[in-house]
Amino acid sequence: MKVIDPGLMFINKHGQINSAQDVLAYADFLLEESGQDHVIPVDLSLIFKRFQIPTPIQKPLPGQQGLLLDATNGIVVINSNDPPSRQKFSQAHELVEFLFNSLPNEKEIGNGWTLKKPGGFTESMKEYLCNRTAANLLMPPVYVTNQINQHGANFDCARIISSECEISLSAALVQVARTSRGNHSVVLWKLKNKPSEIKNEVSNAQLGLFDDSSSLPAMKLRVEWSMGSDSAPFIPKDKSVEETSLIFKACQTGSFTSGEERLCLDGRKSRVFRTENLPFSMNGGTQVLSLIEHI
Known part of the structure; x- marks a missing residue:
């Protein structure tokens, strides 16, 4: 059977892709075409079947979660070493890649020069939109909003979404943060040194300035990644958190913590x-996974 290109069909129905909102609408299109409006959990196999796309191949993919290997023949490869919830999200991500594969990959900038901008977006924005659309496909915003209205924007709500949508807790937590009316961020904290500290250590070792013993400062609990609502303040990668904080206490005791506290997360000003x-x-x-509300 010949693969039906979902990206091309969407463009023909929706029209030109000019904005992020146009891309996000692709999730609703996939749900409608597969007959899964208001259905939880979303069965991705029904979407693949609707467009006659072969079942994704599972193979080890070091450093990657998924790959759209051949859009024409619908060949999708998913990292077999990832847990099932991660594989499900990767499949959704690759379904969005079909859309970008149907869009122009370059932009003319004059004098014979072209700029690589898939669909008119930067590569980083394209990846963001693939992940955001995949999240909306697996955890529709209307459904998530209903859960937030019932349970609040918190870990309990994310656990319910994670269970009902068969997706990871971290992905559910990010979707709660992005869908809620408040200013929420999800942050993964990890004990580590700053990149500059590691760089200095390597430079000193190469110069032979010190003996073989490490001169690295003690590791601190630092931001590994941060995601949140569009209105949430920026939290920089590798920013450390105070050892007096509830965040550090969770790491130190191995127990869940919650409450209000004053923190400096942007490196400039402390807030509650x-x-x-x-x-x-x-x-x-x-490591520590945090849901942070900017009060």
């Missing part, structure tokens, strides 16, 4: 935040 912090073990160390 409401935080919920879940510690967990990863690769022999403790």
Whole structure:
């Protein structure tokens, strides 16, 4: 059977793709075409079947979660080493890649020069939109809003969404943060050194200025990544958190913490935040997943 290009069909129905909102509308299109309006959990196999796309191939993909290998023949490869919830999100992401594959990949900038901008977006914006649209496909905003109205924007709400949508808790938490009316961020904290500290250590070792023993400062609990609502303040990567904070307490005790506290998260000014912090073990160390409300 010949693959029906979902991206091309969407463009023919929706019209020209000019904005992020145009891309986000693709999630509703996939749900409608597969007969899954207001259905939770979303069955991605019905979407693949609707467009006669073969079942994704599972293979180890070091450093990658998924790959649209051949859009014409619908060949999608998913990292077999990832947990099922991560694989499900990766499949949704690759379905959005079909849309970008149907859009121009370059933009003329004059004098024979072209700029690589898939669909008119930067590469980083394209990846953001793929992830955002995949999240809306698996956790429709209308459904998430209903859950927030019932339970509030918190970990309990995210746990319900994670269970009902069969998706990871972190993905559900990010969707809660982005859908809620408040200014919420989701932050993953990890004990580590700043990149500049590691760079200086390597430089000193190469110059032979010190002996073989490490001169690295003690590791601090730092931002690994941060995502949130469009109105939430920016929290920079590698920003450390105070050892007196509830966030650090969660890491130190291995117990869930929550409450209001004053923190400096932008490196400039301290403010009052409401935080919920879940510690967990990863690769022999403790990390903390936080939902932070900017009060």
